[in-house]
Amino acid sequence: MEWVIFGFLGTWLILSALGTVFVKNPIHVILFFLSALLAMSAIFLSLGAELLAGIQLIIYAVAIVVFYVLAITTIPWEKIKRFEGVYKNELFVASPILLLLFIFMSYMVLEGEFAKPSGTVEDNVRELGKELFTSYLFPFEVASVILLVAMIGAIVLGRKEE
Amino acid sequence: MEEILYSLAFTLVKVLVVFLVALGVGAYLTWFERKLAGHIQNRLGPNVVGPFGLLQPLADALKLATKESIIPRGADKPVYYMAVIMALVPSILLLALIPWGPPFRLGDTYVKPIISDVNIALLLAFAFGSLSVYGTIFSGWASNSKYAFIGSLRKAAVVIAYEVVLGFSVLGVVLLAGTLSTVGIVEAQVQRGVWFIVYQPVAFFLYLYCMLAESGRVPFDIQEAEAELVTGYNVEYGGLKFGAFPLAEWYINVIALSAIAVVLFLGGWSGPPILGPLSPYFWFILKTFGLVFFTIWLHWTLPRFQAKDITEIAWKILLPIAILNVIVTAFFVYFF
Numbered sequence: 198m199e200w201v202i203f204g205f206l207g208t209w210l211i212l213s214a215l216g217t218v219f220v221k222n223p224i225h226v227i228l229f230f231l232s233a234l235l236a237m238s239a240i241f242l243s244l245g246a247e248l249l250a251g252i253q254l255i256i257y258a259v260a261i262v263v264f265y266v267l268a269i270t271t272i273p274w275e276k277i278k279r280f281e282g283v284y285k286n287e288l289f290v291a292s293p294i295l296l297l298l299f300i301f302m303s304y305m306v307l308e309g310e311f312a313k314p315s316g317t318v319e320d321n322v323r324e325l326g327k328e329l330f331t332s333y334l335f336p337f338e339v340a341s342v343i344l345l346v347a348m349i350g351a352i353v354l355g356r357k358e359e
Numbered sequence: 360m361e362e363i364l365y366s367l368a369f370t371l372v373k374v375l376v377v378f379l380v381a382l383g384v385g386a387y388l389t390w391f392e393r394k395l396a397g398h399i400q401n402r403l404g405p406n407v408v409g410p411f412g413l414l415q416p417l418a419d420a421l422k423l424a425t426k427e428s429i430i431p432r433g434a435d436k437p438v439y440y441m442a443v444i445m446a447l448v449p450s451i452l453l454l455a456l457i458p459w460g461p462p463f464r465l466g467d468t469y470v471k472p473i474i475s476d477v478n479i480a481l482l483l484a485f486a487f488g489s490l491s492v493y494g495t496i497f498s499g500w501a502s503n504s505k506y507a508f509i510g511s512l513r514k515a516a517v518v519i520a521y522e523v524v525l526g527f528s529v530l531g532v533v534l535l536a537g538t539l540s541t542v543g544i545v546e547a548q549v550q551r552g553v554w555f556i557v558y559q560p561v562a563f564f565l566y567l568y569c570m571l572a573e574s575g576r577v578p579f580d581i582q583e584a585e586a587e588l589v590t591g592y593n594v595e596y597g598g599l600k601f602g603a604f605p606l607a608e609w610y611i612n613v614i615a616l617s618a619i620a621v622v623l624f625l626g627g628w629s630g631p632p633i634l635g636p637l638s639p640y641f642w643f644i645l646k647t648f649g650l651v652f653f654t655i656w657l658h659w660t661l662p663r664f665q666a667k668d669i670t671e672i673a674w675k676i677l678l679p680i681a682i683l684n685v686i687v688t689a690f691f692v693y694f695f
Contacts, residue, residue, distance in 0.1 A: 198363060224438060224500065231493070251482035259489040259522070266493070267515055270500045270508070322478055322539060 202243050210236035223269050227262065234258045248322045373474050377454050385610035386416040388651070395652075396659045419602075426598035431502055434595070438501035443596070443603050446494025449487040450607040453615035456480040456487075458542045460628050460639040461549075472640075473542060480541040481533065484619055485526060488573050491612065492518040495592050498604070502595030510591025513581050513666050520673035521572040521579075527681035528565035531688040532623045535559070541619070545627030554626035561684045563624045565677055570620060570654070572669070574612040577658040581666045617650035618643070 213236055216229030234257050241250035329337055390405065390412065397404025405412030430439060455474040462471045477483065492515055499511025532555050533539060536547040548554055556563045572579040593604040621627060621643060630642030664672070 222435075224435065224497075228438065228441070228497075247477055247479045248482075251479040251486060254486035255482055255489070259486055259492070260519075263489075263492060263496075263515060263519055266496055267512070270496065271512070320478065 199243075203240070206236055206240045206243060210240065227266055227269055230265075231258060231262055234262065246321060248325050370474065373472075374455070377474060378451065381451065381454050381611055381614065382606075384614065385606050386420065388610045388614075388655075389419065389605075390416050392655050392658075395655055399656075399659045420599075423599045423602045428600070429597050431504060431595045433503040435501040435503070438497050440600075442494050442498035442501055443600050444494075445497060446491055447603055447607045447611075449490040449494070450611040450615060452487045453484060453612070453619070456484050456541055457615065457618045458545055458622065458627060459643055462542075463636075471542070476540065476542050478538070478540045478543075481529065481539045481544075481619075481623075484541075484615075485522065485529075488525075488612070488616065489518055489522045491573075491607065494604075494607070498596065499592035502592075504595050507592050507594050510594075514575065514592060516666075516670050517572050517575075517579060517581070517673075520670045521569045521677075524565060524673055524677045524681050525569035525573070527678065527685055528562045528569065529623060530685045531559045531562045534685070534688050534692050541622050541627075545622055545629070548626045549629045554624060554629075556624040559624065559684070559688070561680065563620075565681050565684070566620055566624065567653075568677060570613075570616045570650075571657065572673070574616060574654070575608050576613065576654050578661045578663045579669055580658075580663055581669060613651055613654050614647065617654070618647045620650055621646040 210233055213229045213233035217226055217233060220226050220229060234253065238250045238253040238258065241247075241253060393415070394404040394412070405415040408414040408418045430436065456477075458471070458473040458476070460472040462469060464470070495514040495518075496511045499507040499509075499514075502508075532544065535555060535558055536544040538544060538547070544555075571577075593601055596604065625646045628639035628643045630638060630645075632638045634641050
């Protein structure tokens, strides 16, 4: 039963990721991207990581993608550069690196550190909150400051000079 | 294996019941809304089809179903059709998170009158509530019409602003209840014997504002402002496709958000047992209906805000109040 669900969600995720890369119309791309995010959140949910699933939905699928959609729908695409073929040099440089990364990550997932079960957690919302605000408080706060700086920067760049 | 199949079948039954009842109630709310609007404006409302016009929703559905299906030239067809689904599905999914009554025993099984009792129900509720914005945006974009597109952009701006306020306004309740599960929040209120509206009156009013904004009701219905935008994002849709948008946004979404307001602030199913075992359901539905009535009542009473006022109210007034409310609540929860 578990494998049926995982197979379905995995296929969904891979198909939407391929669609995101290969489809040409920008609106269809963002729709495939949205579908990939939904599939990802469904996988989290099926693995029992409810909080991650919820945050994936509310932050990525809603808050962030809405801004992408707003930007993409208002840009006049007729005036933008068209598709001009596959970038060959970049492809040759990138593919061995990606292959290495993939092998490394598969090893981690199948044999290495990630493969070990981390013990059962009863209420992962509570546990995650505790971890985040005790063990990982400093990185968490640093991340929030970085986001704040980025936000102020965006406002400064975006406002008109008077 | 048998147990899984059994629970699957049981869930399917619950889904079917909630789905069909919600669609039926959604359809009949159109009748109720028109009747109420008629009386507010000193008219009679629908009264020709059937007694008291009770068959009017069926007549409307028949009329919509027999309309010719017109698609504007230059429309993006797959997105155009998908937008209808993207508008309907999140609103219906919201109903899966609502606990209609307390858990009870049926024979030797333990029955929960809620479709999915997840421990992050509240997060999911806000996620679904805001996912419905994609239906609006893409319907406006795919119809290749300026009116529709302006309407959808306005809606997107409103939803982004009010989603933030909504999240912060509810945090107070989450702090008090100590859980994100809808069942847990109601049980926390039943245990204390106090509805959270007593502790969180400010949050309740903020929630009402956000509920009206997210469901596109007056005074926040700038995305369909009839006088300037015809009807906004759904202007290029016809037939039952047109019917789906108001059904999702104005009726099912309002029912679901009202029910969540009842869960959060009005004690869910709690109330004096006047109907025996059925009284929890009675109280839940009565409270939900009260809020739906309030929404419709406002719709036919107030004028609408300007587009820029709505987002300014959200960011400059409501959000600071919401954050202040969270801080004060956290202070009280920690020290008392």
